[in-house]
Amino acid sequence: MLEGKRQKSGLTAAWVSRAKPKDKAYKLSDRDGLYLQIEPSGLRVWRMNYRFLGKQRTITFGRWPELLLGEARERLLDARRLLAKGVDPVEHAKLEKIQKMLAAAHTFEAVANEWLEKIAAEGAAAMTLKKARWLLAKLYPAIGKRPIREISAHELLLALKKIEATKRYDTANRARTAGSQVFRYAIATARAERDIASDLRGALVTPRTTHRAAITTPIEAGALLRTIDEYDGYPLTRTALRLLAHVFVRPGELRWAEWSEFDLNKRVWTIPGHKMKMRRPHAVPLTRQVVAILGEIEHDAGYSPFLFPSLRSVDRPMSDNTINAALRRLGYGKDEMTGHGFRALAATLLNEMGCWNPDAIERQLAHADGNSIRRAYARGQYWEERVRMMQHWSDHLDQLRGGATILRPKFGHSGS
Secondary structure: OHHHHHHHHOOOHHHHHHOOOOOOOEEEEOOOOEEEEEOOOOOEEEEEEEEEOOEEEEEEEEEEOOOOHHHHHHHHHHHHHHHHOOOOHHHHHHHHHHHHHHHHHOEHHHHHHHHHHHHHHOOOOHHHHHHHHHHHHOOHHHHHOOEHHHOOHHHHHHHHHHHHOOOOHHHHHHHHHHHHHHHHHHHHOOOOOOOHHHHHOOOOOOOOOOOOOOOOOHHHHHHHHHHHHOOOOOHHHHHHHHHHHHHOOOHHHHHOOEHHHEEOOOOEEEEOHHHOOOOOOEEEEOOHHHHHHHHOOOOOOOOOOEOOEOOOOOOOEOOOOHHHHHHHHOOOOOOOOOOOHHHHHHHHHHHHHOOOOHHHHHHHOOOOOOOHHHHHHHHHHOHHHHHHHHHHHHHHHHHHHHOOOOOOOOOOOOOO
16 A cells, blocks of 8 residues: 555655665666666766667766655656657766766866966067966966866955955956956867856956156166166176166067167167067167167077076076166165166156157057058157157266256157
């Protein structure tokens, strides 16, 4: 009588727990094809029999007690819904298993490494790659081993908040940006659905922008130039400081300068695009003073391709901290002057002269113009003016170094 009731209403948790193994495997049927198969070893497995395209098939849902009766019935209902849609539950389960295996292989760290290899192959600057690796490594302890498709915005936020808790607000924001690039790459390669990092805009503390320390007055500039002349450290470092004042490129662009990039006959230094922040080649007119400074460097391309090789290895340029360390040795604190500050010095004083087209100054600073047509036009339009401007700048520095009274030049920019 009890067995009859069980067959009509299905199993109960109590019946399942009391079932004992027998000499042969047997089934405890529930309903709608669901049953619990009990092996002589005591193993209990939930299964379902069904027909698909005229063939008898069996799908296994899982073991008891890991999968309880109510959960097995939910799996049964899911399978019946698939059948109603014309989908074979067994094939669907195989596909899900493959997707989970792929997801496990496509962790955040694995995809991030792929993205780094991609941008390296595209010519990303060494410093860009170094910074990206450093920022992404901040996220690996929390989400590095997680399948990228399964990471939630909340998980990423917690990882970023750990960085923010150390008061490194700018690092946290830049790590979010780096993470966003990885998620966008994952979307493009069909391993993620969306960029969850974009959901976190505004969630982190945004630090107040602080401009790099720089000297921007003629009197201070003259004092700096005279101090550089008295630098008693490594002579090549003094040469780098003197050259940076005249060409005002980014410090990293000077560090990686190679002799092969200089045409002293045409008096131009052409920096390849892969070394530039904006990924476009940049031409620097060489003034008389710059050519003279270059002539002071013992050029031996067989020794090193770099103007300023490292003391430790001729196959590497000088350290990225060399310029700033030299300025500290000269007595300039990090809140007074930096290697990047030579750009601010040139931009400020050249604009204050009032005789150079601001676009020519921006072009010489290698700042980006979002309009590609205007950018191409500007490159041709301002070259001659930039040549004159750079020579005037070198002459101006000589006057500042000597403490002479500065006179404004009488020639102006073209087309004004």
